[in-house]
Amino acid sequence: MDKVMTPRFQEPLIIGRTPRLQSAPGPLITSNRTGPDTEIDGADLDGLVIRGASVRGDYHRYDGVPRQDAMLIRKLGESHVLLAVADGLGSRDMSHFGASEACRAAFEDFPASLLDGYETRSDPVAYFTGIAESMTYMARNEGIAVAEMATTLTVAVIDIQARRGARLCHIMRVGDSTAMQLHRGVWTSCFPEDNNQTLASSATYALPDDAARVEVTTCVLIPGDTLLFCTDGLTKPMAGQAVREQLATWWEQGAPPSLPEFLWQLSFRVRTHDDDRTAICVWGL
Template sequence: MDKVMTPRFPEPLIIGRAPRLRSAPGPLTTANRAGPDTELDGADLDGLVIRGASVRGDYHRYDGMPRQDAMAIRMLGESHVLLAVADGLGSREMSHFGAVEACRAALDEYPASLLDGFETRSDPVAYFTAVADSMIYQAKNENVEVAQMATTLTVAVIDAQGQQGSRLCQIMRVGDSTAMLLHRGVWVSCFVEDDNQPLASSATYALPDDAARVEVTTCVLSPGDLLLLCTDGLAKPMAGQAVREQLADWWGQGTPPSLAEFLWQFSFRVKSHDDDRTAICVWGV
C-alpha cells in the first residue's frame, strides 16, 4: 500500500505582530510536582460539546518553569457537569500545585445542595471554604508552605439535562479568572465587574486565604451559544478586538472543533502575551 502523504500541521496563528519567543515546549521543568506542558480534554454529550486546554506560556517554556494553570472537566452524577479553571499566582513557588489541588477539591467538595441553586450567599462561601481547607490539608501532607500554593479558581456547574435545549449555568470564582458568553457573535462577560476593571492589574484575590471573597453569577446557555471559562492568559489578549473577532469566528459558527483543531486554535500567539493559558469552552447544540 502506498504511503499517504499529508501536509504538516501549521504553526499556531499569529495575530498582530510576531512575538519575540518561539512557540516550542523548551526545556523540561525540574519543579517539584510540575504537570505536563500541555493538557487537553473534552466531551461530546447530549446537547453539549466541551473542549478544554491548558498550555504553558512561552515565557515559562523558555525559562523551564512549570505550567501554573490547571483545569478539570467532570460529571456530577448524571445530571450536571462541573468545570474548573485555576491560575496559580506567578510569585508563589508551589502555585502550580495549588492550582491542581484547587481543581481537584472543586469536584470533591461540591455539595449536592448547590445543584438546586444558591439559597444564600453563605452556600458558595461554605463551598469555597471547603475547597480551601482541602488545599491546606494537602499542603500539610506534602510539607508545602500554604502561602506558596496561592491560586485563583473559577467553577461552573451546568445542568446537562436542561429543558428545551437551554441550560442553567452556576458560576463562582475567587480571583481574576473569568467566564464569558459568546451569543450571536458577541462576547459578553458573565461577571459584570470585569467590564469595569483594568486587566493590567497584577493584584488578585486567591485561595486558600480569600474563600470568603467568592463572587457568584448565573447565565443561561442556549443552543448556538458558547460558555467560556478562562484564566487571564486568555482573558488579557481577548481585550484586543482582533483576538475577540478571531475566536468568535472560530468558535461561534458551525460545528464545534475537534480536540486537535481546538488545541491549534487555542495556541494562537500575540506579542507581549506569553503567560500560561487555560480555557474550557462549552457549546450548546
C-alpha cells in the same frame, strides 16, 4: 503499499506582531510535582459539547517554569457537569500545585446542596472554604508553605438536560479567572462588574486566603451561544479587538472544533502575551 503524504500541521496563528520568544516546550522540568506542558480534555454529551485545553506560556517554557494553570472537566451525578479552571499566582513557587489541588477539591468536595441553586450566600463560601482547607492540608502534608500554593479558581456547574432549549449555568470564583458568553459575535462577561473594568487588571484575590471573597453569578446557555471559562492568560490578550474577533470566528461559526483543533486555536500567539493559557468552551446544540 505506498505511504500517504499529508501536509504538516500548521504552526499556531500569530495575531498582530510576531512574538520575540519561540513557541516550543523546551527541556523537561525536573520535578515530581509538575504536570505536563499541555493538557487537553473534552466531552460530547447529549446536545452539549465541551472542549478544554491548558497550555504552558512561552515565557514559562523559556524560563523552565512549570505550567501554573490547571483545569478539570467532570460529570457531576447524572444531571450536571462541573468545570474548573485555576491560575496559580506567578510569584508563588508552588502555585501550580495549588491550582491542581484546587480543581481536584472543587469536584471531589462539591456539596450536593448547591445543585439546587444557592439558598444563601454562605453555601458558596462554605464550599470554597472547604477547597481552601483541602489546599492547606495538602500543603502541610507535603511540607510546602501554604502561601506558596496561592491560586485563583473558577467553578461552573451546568445542567446537562436542556429546559425549553436552555441550560442553566451556576458560576463561582475567587480571583480573576473568569467566565464569558459569546452571543452573535459579541463577548460579554458573565460577571457584570467585569464589563465595567479592563480585563487586563493584575490585582486578584486567591485561595486559600480569600475563600470568603467568592463571587457568584448565573447565566443561561442557549443554542448558538458559547460559554468560555478561562484564566487571565486568555482574557488579557482578549482586550485586543483582533483576538476577540478571531476567537468569535473560531468558536461561534459552524460545528464545535475537535480536541486537536481546539488546542491549536488556543495556542495562538500575540506579542507580549506569553503567560500560561487555559480555556474550557461549552456549546449547547
